[in-house]
Amino acid sequence: MYPSREVVGDVTMAQSIKCVDMHTTGEPTRIVYSGFPNLTGTLLEKRREASEKHDHIRRRLLWEPRGHWDMYGAVLIPETEHVASGNADMGVLFMHNDGFSMMCGHATIALGRFLVDAEEPVFPGRKRLRLNRDNSMVQLNLHVPSGILEITVPILPSGKSDVSRSVSFLSVPSFATGMSVPIPLPEAYRWPELGNRTSVTVDFSYGGAFYCLIDVEELGFPDRLVKPDLGRTSHATKLLKAAINANPSLTEFAKHPDVDQAGYLYSVMIVDAEQKHPTRIADGSFVGEETGLCFFANQQIDRSPTGGCVAARIALAYAKGDLALGQRWLYHSILSKSHAGIGGFAGSVAEVLPRAAKTVSPLGNSPQVRVRVEGQAFYTGMYTVVVEEADVLGKSGFVLNPMEGSRNGG
Numbered sequence: 115m116y117p118s119r120e121v122v123g124d125v126t127m128a129q130s131i132k133c134v135d136m137h138t139t140g141e142p143t144r145i146v147y148s149g150f151p152n153l154t155g156t157l158l159e160k161r162r163e164a165s166e167k168h169d170h171i172r173r174r175l176l177w178e179p180r181g182h183w184d185m186y187g188a189v190l191i192p193e194t195e196h197v198a199s200g201n202a203d204m205g206v207l208f209m210h211n212d213g214f215s216m217m218c219g220h221a222t223i224a225l226g227r228f229l230v231d232a233e234e235p236v237f238p239g240r241k242r243l244r245l246n247r248d249n250s251m252v253q254l255n256l257h258v259p260s261g262i263l264e265i266t267v268p269i270l271p272s273g274k275s276d277v278s279r280s281v282s283f284l285s286v287p288s289f290a291t292g293m294s295v296p297i298p299l300p301e302a303y304r305w306p307e308l309g310n311r312t313s314v315t316v317d318f319s320y321g322g323a324f325y326c327l328i329d330v331e332e333l334g335f336p337d338r339l340v341k342p343d344l345g346r347t348s349h350a351t352k353l354l355k356a357a358i359n360a361n362p363s364l365t366e367f368a369k370h371p372d373v374d375q376a377g378y379l380y381s382v383m384i385v386d387a388e389q390k391h392p393t394r395i396a397d398g399s400f401v402g403e404e405t406g407l408c409f410f411a412n413q414q415i416d417r418s419p420t421g422g423c424v425a426a427r428i429a430l431a432y433a434k435g436d437l438a439l440g441q442r443w444l445y446h447s448i449l450s451k452s453h454a455g456i457g458g459f460a461g462s463v464a465e466v467l468p469r470a471a472k473t474v475s476p477l478g479n480s481p482q483v484r485v486r487v488e489g490q491a492f493y494t495g496m497y498t499v500v501v502e503e504a505d506v507l508g509k510s511g512f513v514l515n516p517m518e519g520s521r522n523g524g
């Protein structure tokens with residue numbers, strides 16, 4: 115099955131990295147289950163070590179010629195402090211075009227299926243999987259950099275994951291940090307679609323990572339997200355993110371009360387609350403429906419409705435009083451919207467946490483919620499990474515795209 119030594123040339127197969135590829139509403143997850151260098155310390159320390167010492171491997175795995183600018187990956191970390199204490203069954207580090215992230219919902223949905231299907235050497239914690247025989251669902255806890263996610267995976271009588279039903283996860287405590295916040299835009303940060311305006315109004319919310327949410331018309335696109343111009347919306351959101359990051363009075367909107375490493379703006383999500391679409395994701399009804407276009411990391415575009423941002427948007431809607439405990443909203447990406455609703459994520463408040471004694475955000479000790487996010491993921495391939503010593507481009511990885519020009523991974 116795997117290429118022979120003769121075929122791949124001077125390659126040490128023993129050092130090769132093994133992956134399974136999946137997608138969640140078109141958003142890829144390259145799941146690395148063996149061959150990544152050993153990492154030490156807590157999961158957050160491992161994340162730092164991966165970023166400081168092994169970033170070239172991230173670029174090799176995700177950038178061209180093996181991936182592309184919008185590729186996403188997850189490295190399984192079977193040993194973490196929460197796995198050791200029994201609070202989690204597996205750990206993971208998430209990778210995107212620009213580094214290692216704190217949270218990823220679409221990858222969590224894919225990992226739920228992958229882990230239930232994986233054999234014990236890949237998933238040593240599988241003997242602790244919790245089965246609910248009444249609804250044929252299995253539960254496991256995943257330790258991600260921003261906390262612990264509780265994943266529920268439907269299974270078949272064979273014990274394998276049931277592709278016909280949605281996977282769901284319970285988010286880390288999620289909360290809004292800013293509502294209707296004016297963002298001043300100095301001249302260097304303005305984009306053409308702003309017209310004469312010198313500021314925009316946005317919301318901020320946390321769902322394992324910090325999101326800035328802006329209405330599509332507020333961004334300057336009156337045609338909404340019907341046929342979005344990806345180049346122009348990317349240009350606008352890049353400048354908006356840069357304006358926020360350059361303004362010291364705005365850093366408080368992306369500050370976590372407990373997790374320092376989460377304290378940065380991960381993404382700008384363009385929200386179109388007007389689009390209504392039929393759904394094929396689930397049988398239940400939805401009280402609200404939105405479409406979004408998510409630019410995250412270095413202007414990477416999420417094909418999926420962005421699970422972490424569903425948690426952030428539900429927390430925001432709950433804080434605004436727009437939805438009640440248990441009510442489900444449906445979230446589309448531009449991909450699910452243009453494919454008759456296939457692949458939309460459902461979100462609902464599963465639990466309202468006791469109010470923290472301390473201030474959690476500029477909004478005060480606003481409500482923190484755990485959000486249930488539902489979606490479906492599919493297998494697309496199995497992949498063994500090999501590298502030939504003589505292959506300079508294949509070793510480093512590179513990107514070639516209209517936004518970045520050509521860049522070598524070094």
Ligand SMILES: O=C(O)[C@H]1NCC[C@@H]1O
Binds near residue numbers: 220419
């Ligand atoms: O679903 C999510 O949460 C992720 N998808 C890519 C960007 C986010 O990390």
